[in-house]
Amino acid sequence: MSGIPVNIRNYIDQEVRVSRRTPLLPVFEAVHNALDAIVERGTQGTVSIRVERHPAETDGSRGAPFKFIVKDDGIGLDDDNTAGFDVLSSDRKKSRGGKGRGRFTYLRVFDEVTIESNFDREGRRYKRVFRFGFDYRGCPTRGIPTSDPVGTTLTLSAMSPDFARYVPKDSAILAREFITHFIPVLLSRPGPAIILDDGKAEDLASLVKNELFVSSEADPFSIGDRTFDLQHVHLRPRRGLRHRLVMAAAAREVDGVDLEKHIPTLSPKPLEATDTDEGYLVFGIIQGDYLDEIADPHRLSFRDDANAGNASSDAAGEPQADMLGDPLSVAQVRRTAINRIRDKITTQLEQAVKDRTDAITSYIRRDGMGYHFLRGRIPDLAEKLRSTEDHEIEAALHQAAYEERSDRRTKVEQLLKATPKEKSEKTYFDRWHAIVSDLSDEAKSDLADYVAHRRAIIDLAEDLLRTTPEGTYRREEILHSILFPKGKQSGEVGYEQQNLWLVDERLSFHEHLFSDVSIRRMSQGADPSLLRPDLTIFESGFAAFHDGDTVVSQVVLVELKQPARDDVSRDDPIKKAIEYVDRLKSGKAKTEGGAVIDVDDGALATVYLLNDWTADFRKLLRLYNFVPLPGDSAEYVYRERDKIMMIAISFKRLIENARRRNRIFFRKLGIEN
Secondary structure, eight states: OOSOOSOHHHHHHHHOOOOTTOTTHHHHHHHHHHHHHHHHHTSOOEEEEEEEEOOOOTTSOOOOEEEEEEEEOSSOSOHHHHHHHTSTTOOTTGGGTOOSOTTHHHHHHEEEEEEEEEEEETTEEEEEEEEOSTTOOSOOOSOEEOOSOSEEEEEEEEEOHHHHTTSOSSHHHHHHHHHHHTHHHHTOSSOOEEEEESSSEEEHHHIIIIIIEEEEEEOOEEETTEEEEEEEEEEOOOTTOOOEEEEEETTEEEEEEEGGGTSTTSOSSOEEETTEEEEEEEEEEEEOHHHHHHBOTTSSSBTTGGGGGGOOSOSSSSOOBOTTSSBSOHHHHHHHHHHHHHHHTHHHHHHHHHHHHHHHHHHHHHTOGGGGGGGGGHHHHHHHOOOOSHHHHHHHHHHHHHHHHHHHHHHHHHHHTOOHHHHTSHHHHHHHHHHHHHHHHHHHHHHHHHHHHHHHHHHHHHHHTSBOTTSOBOOHHHHHHHHSOTTOBTTSSOGGGOOGGGTOGGGGGOSEEEESOOHHHHTTTSSOOOOOOSEEEEESSTTOOOOSSSOEEEEEEEEEOOTTOSOHHHHOHHHHHHHHHHHHTTSOOBOTTSOBOOEEEEEEEEEEEEEOOOHHHHHHHHHTTOEEOSSSSEEEEEETTTTEEEEEEEHHHHHHHHHHHHHHHHHHHTOOO
16 A cells, blocks of 8 residues: 555554553664664664653652654665655565554654654755654655754654553663663674663663673574574673563564563572673574564564464474474464573573572471471472572462362362262272371471470460569560450451460350450440450350350450569459459440440359469458369359359469470470470
C-alpha cells in the first residue's frame, strides 16, 4: 500500500499494538531508526536519548517521564528517506529487518511528535521541520537551506500517563532496559555510541564494552535447515542487570527471558569467577534468519510463539524440524538456546547445588530441628534454592513441609472415606501402614520440635524465678507474658506464643481468653469496671470445644504475684478473685466479634493463684480455709455457695509439675537434665 493512509487514527487503532508492559517500544523504534540513519551515512555515529520527567513524587521518588528526545548524526530525512516515511509499510529497510511500521507506535503512546532533520542534497544542506500526528498527509516541505550539522532530532512529547507509569523511575533500571534491548549493537566493534541521559548522561556502548564486558564465545547450532548464532556473553554485574537470554531479530531484542526462571539452579546473583571478584552475569544472544522472518511487524513477539507448548528440546537427542526444515516453534529455539547456556555453566551450577546442599543441611542441624524429616528432599530443594541465606532456606523448607503434610492429609482423607468392605480388607491396613511408615520421620520431627520448645520454656520460667545478680526478683509481668502475651485475647496470638500448659494442660483448649484486659474492655463497655484479671478464660468444659449451642460451663482465672513478695495479703488476691468471678458470671463479656459469651448459671469458676510460698501467703490461705493438696506447696478450697474452686500453687511447684509431666518426653529426646 503506498501513501500515508487518510485515517491514521483508525489504522493505529486497528493495526498498532503497544502493551503497557513495553511502554518504551516507541523510543526503541526511534533509536533503531537513528541507528539505521547512521549506517546509511557510513559513519560510527552517535545516538543520544534525553529523558524529561515530571517533578518528584511526594514520596521522594522520581517523577514519570513525559518527553523523550532522540538525536542522531545519521544521514537525515533526505528525499529518499522522506519518500519512505510517507509510505505505509515501506520496504526500504527490509534488508535490515525494517517493517515500515515503527513510526506509528509513536502516536500510540505520545500525543505530540515533532521531527527536525538536516540532510544534504546535491552538495547543499537543507532542514525539514514538521509535526507527525493523526492529521499527517505527507512531509509539507522540500526543506529550507541550513548550515546546521546533518542529523535528526525526534521529540516524543506528552507521554500518556497509562504508559508513563510503567516506565522505570530508577535510572539504573531504565538503563537496563536499553542495554538489554540493544545488547547486540552495544557489543559490536566498532559500533555507534548510544548515550542515555536520565538526569546524568551515560554512554551505554562504552559502559558495556569497556566496563561490563568480560568475555564472549560464539556457539552456532542448527535445527533442520536453519542456522542460529548463539553468543555466550559474560558481563560484570551492574544494578538492575540479570542473567538473560535475548532473542533478537535484525539486531534488536524481540523476546527476552530471565534465565533463572528457566534454569532453577541458577541464582539471580552473579556467578563466581577466578578472574574477577565481582563474578559475572550470563547473557545469551541468539539471532538468525528464521527469527528475522517470524518477528511480528512491530517486533513485539514472534508470530508462532503461541505454539510454545507444542515442541520441546528438553527431550533426549537433537531438536526436530518440520517437513520444510524449519524449527517446530520459536519455543523450541528458545529451549535449545537455554539448554546450551546451561551446558556452558554446568561446573558453576554443580558447585552452586553443592553449596546450597551444605547450607540446607547446616540450617536443619542448627536452626531447623522441625525439618529433619525433609533430609531426603535436600538435593531437590538445593536445585531450586535461590540463595543460601537463612530466610530463603526457611521459606523453601516451610513450603516443602507444607507439601508433605498436605500430601499426608490427602492420603488419610482417602482412607477415611473407604467403604466398610474396603476397611475389612488387608490392603486397607497395608495402606495405613505405608502412610505411617512414610511420614513417621515427619511426625517425630514435629514432636521433637514441640518437646524441645517445652523444655526451653520450662528452663526460661525457672530462670526468671531466680534472684537477679542485684539480689532482686523479676516482676510477674515477665512470667505472665510467657503464659500468654499481655493485653491480648484469643485470635490475636499464635499457638506457639501460648504456654498455658505450664499451669494446666487442659487450658490450651480454651474457647475465649483475655490477658490483662479490663472487664470494661471484655464487655465492650457494658460493664464499667476497670478491674483487670491476669488471665480470664471462658470454656464449655475442659478439653472440649464450644459446639455453638452450649453455653459456657466454666470460667477460669489465673492470678500471678511477684516472686518472693512478702506482703501479698495486703492486696488480698483471693478477695479480688471472688469479685472478678461475680462480675464475669454476669454474662456481659463478649468475643472479638462482639458476640455475648453466655455463662451458665451454675458455671464452675476455677481460680489458680500463683505465688511464692511465703509466710504471709500461707497466713492468707489459712484465713480462707485452704487445705493442703498432696505435697507441701499447693492448697485448695471449694466455695460451694459461689461455685468457686481455688487452687494456690507455688512457683516452685508449678515448674516441678510441668517438668514432671514432660520428663518422659525429654528423656526420649535426650534432653533431660
